[in-house]
Amino acid sequence: MxxxxxxxxxxxxxxxxxxxxxxxxxxxxxxxxxxxxxxxxxxxxxxxxxxxxxxxxxxxxxxxxxxxxxxxxxxxxxxxxxxxxxxxxxxxxxxxxxxxxxxxxxxxxxxxxxxxxxxxxxxxxxxxxxxxxxxxxxxxxxxxxxxxxxxxxxxxxxxxxxxxxxxxxxxxxxxxxxxxxxxxxxxxxxxxxxxxSTILHSLVTALPDSLDLSMDDCLMAVVPMFHVNAWGLPYTATLVGTRQILPGPFLDAASLVDLMETEKVTVAAGVPTIWMSIREELDARPRELKARMVVGGAAAPEKLIRDFDRMGLQLIQAWGMTETSPVGLVSRLSPAAQLLPVDEQYKLRAKQGRPAPLVQVRVCNEEGEVPLDGKTSGELQIRGPWITQRYASGVVDQRWTDDGYFKTGDVANLDALGYVQLTDRTADLIKSGGEWIASQVLENAIMGHPAVREAAVIGVPHPKWSERPLAVVVLKPGCKANADDLRDHLAPHFAKFQLPDAFVFADTIPRTSAGKFKKTDLRQEYCNWTW
CATH class of the missing domain: 3.40.50.12780 (ANL, N-terminal domain)
Structure with a gap:
């Protein structure tokens, strides 16, 4: 042998x-x-x-x-x-x-x-x-x-x-x-x-076509070390010998920009709300910075990418989950993509990206794998050596396919160049400032108030936090409650960022034929909500 x-x-x-x-x-x-x-x-x-x-x-x-x-x-x-x-x-x-x-x-x-x-x-x-x-x-x-x-x-x-x-x-x-x-x-x-899995994740995220870290870099991980291991970056940086800047509890834009300038940061990582606040800080007080900035936790708007290019800073979109260690996709322009018109390049950079090396993805719907047309939707599925194959503590979950792919619960499409774009969520989840908020849990809690008959919570676009929860509430006949009453009712049971920013009182909530809240109608009705 x-x-x-x-x-x-x-x-x-x-x-x-x-x-x-x-x-x-x-x-x-x-x-x-x-x-x-x-x-x-x-x-x-x-x-x-x-x-x-x-x-x-x-x-x-x-x-x-x-x-x-x-x-x-x-x-x-x-x-x-x-x-x-x-x-x-x-x-x-x-x-x-x-x-x-x-x-x-x-x-x-x-x-x-x-x-x-x-x-x-x-x-x-x-x-x-x-x-x-x-x-x-x-x-x-x-x-x-x-x-x-x-x-x-x-x-x-x-x-x-x-x-x-x-x-x-x-x-x-x-x-x-x-x-x-x-x-x-x-x-x-x-x-x-x-x-x-941690060693392999660290090696691959250090690659040039991934997050691109080397001993020549200076990394500032703004993403908290309690949030999916700061996207694995402390391990990656230590493995390759990257100088690290750790900002402690001071995540305001002025403090972060000060560190980026004085410590000559070349790579930074954080959620979109961080980079939006830094954009405002740099617009107000320009600095001479040169850095690649990894954004994850939520999608970065194309305008934010363009704004940082104008400032000489490169924003790199990445995507992952707790279940994926987390880096699964990174949006860097391939040689073929670099030949496209500039506007098309920005559209690709605003997508979640292509699979990192050793990671396999596919998008599937009821008919099987979707065509690579950048239009047909399905669920994003993923597998690889740092993707979990089960949950701990004996939790049983049906989120794995027979051939070993993890079903992410995200609706996506896939184009001919291999770029994945997330377009929706299979569950009615709200992602605010890089943190998930469960709408159904909020709904059940609101409906626990004695004056409330029913309540539906949706995510509404927000200029800073990507999305914020808005609650549509129907009161019981003859009962009274206002937004402050409901917020006080929720406050002991939820973190502050999970609380709805607005409460709308309605006569009815649209429902599907199965009796469920028809949130597609609610999202369309409140899509232009002004905060």
Missing amino acids: FESTMMDIPLTIDMILDRARHAAADVEVVSRQPDRRLHKTTYGAIAERTEKLARALIDAGIQPRDRVATLMWNHAQHLECYLGIPLAGAVIHTLNLRLHPDEIAFIARDAQDRFLVVDEVLLPLFEAFRSQYPFEKVIVVGTTKPLPPEAIDYEDFLKRGTPGIALPKIQETDPLGCCYTSGTTGKPKGVVYSHR
């Missing part, structure tokens, strides 16, 4: 750490602290502290596959957790601090997180859900005040990581990280990334 002679070396987090230690030891990682000061360290120092963290976790009783949660902004200590928790054989579970405390508690409980690493500035948020889920140990980063009795300072915790504590042998199929979906079609569901 004639077999491969290649070495069988597992693709694990050790490879990223070794690369950082030996090839990029002097490369800076810059973090903005809660007091706005810039903290500067290097990959070499982070590698050393990462090993201490891994050993400290083992010393504290963490076992392979145990979950360690983080509730943190973007900074160097969070990067240490990205590397150190899986180095200990455990699973890093990033908690989305923008969710309602009840949702955070549900997700931590569902994942059975043992430890929590939390920023001191986020302790008030932790206090809001701590009684609902008792972590075994709470480790606090950036302590300046006395800690709760059961908590320990992060720096003191690292001192437990002595060299005598052995690190486990990790397999590439072992779990590395966990993120939860936004709960748009029910309760949030866990997606678990392996060491292998």
Whole structure:
């Protein structure tokens, strides 16, 4: 038998750490602290502290596959957790601090997180859900005040990581990280990334035709590290030795532009609302910036792409989901596309893009795969080595085809050049500022108000947030309620960004023959709503 002679070396987090230690030891990682000061360290120092963290976790009783949660902004200590928790054989579970405390508690409980690493500035948020889920140990980063009795300072915790504590042998199929979906079609569901999937995702996203990162770049990930692992960019940047700028909690346009200018950022990544605010900042106070800016989480308007070209900045559209690690599509112009008229090129750049290497996509409807005409619609389906094949915690879901494709739930078309364009959603979801909002959950809650007979929630175009929820409400005969009453009714149960911006009171809501709300009619009626 004639077999491969290649070495069988597992693709694990050790490879990223070794690369950082030996090839990029002097490369800076810059973090903005809660007091706005810039903290500067290097990959070499982070590698050393990462090993201490891994050993400290083992010393504290963490076992392979145990979950360690983080509730943190973007900074160097969070990067240490990205590397150190899986180095200990455990699973890093990033908690989305923008969710309602009840949702955070549900997700931590569902994942059975043992430890929590939390920023001191986020302790008030932790206090809001701590009684609902008792972590075994709470480790606090950036302590300046006395800690709760059961908590320990992060720096003191690292001192437990002595060299005598052995690190486990990790397999590439072992779990590395966990993120939860936004709960748009029910309760949030866990997606678990392996060491292998993370390494492959990092390699491919670094390619020139993908997100294009190298040791010559300076990356500022504005996308939060608690949001699908900041699109995997902290791992990609560490693997290739890219200098990183981590903005902490300061995501206003002025602070971000200041960092881009002073730190000479060449690549940045964030949702469209971030780039819209930066466009306004640069229009008001022009700066000399030269950067590629990756936009994801929601579609970027063509005008935004044109505006940044005018400013000498390149906006690159990308698409993905929690289930896809997340990068699945990237919209870069192919050689054939570069021969098209300029207006046609902009139309392509405003699409979600073409599959990243190693990713396969197709668009299917009832008749099978759609023709490559850029018009015929179907559901986008995707598969690849970093696409999940199931949900965690025993959740059963019918979102996979018999031949292994994940059904995204997005309606799309596919053109002859291979560009995918999302045109609608199979579920009535609202995407606002890069975050999903479940309309049916809001509807049920509104209809829980004693004065409400029925309510339908739709997404209406918004100049800043892409979409915002608008609620159409029918009151019970003889009952009274206004927008403030309904908003107060919802506020204890939802995060602020999930609340409808407007309430319209109507006599009836159109329904389909099956008795369901006919939201297509509502969207058409309110498509020109003025905020």
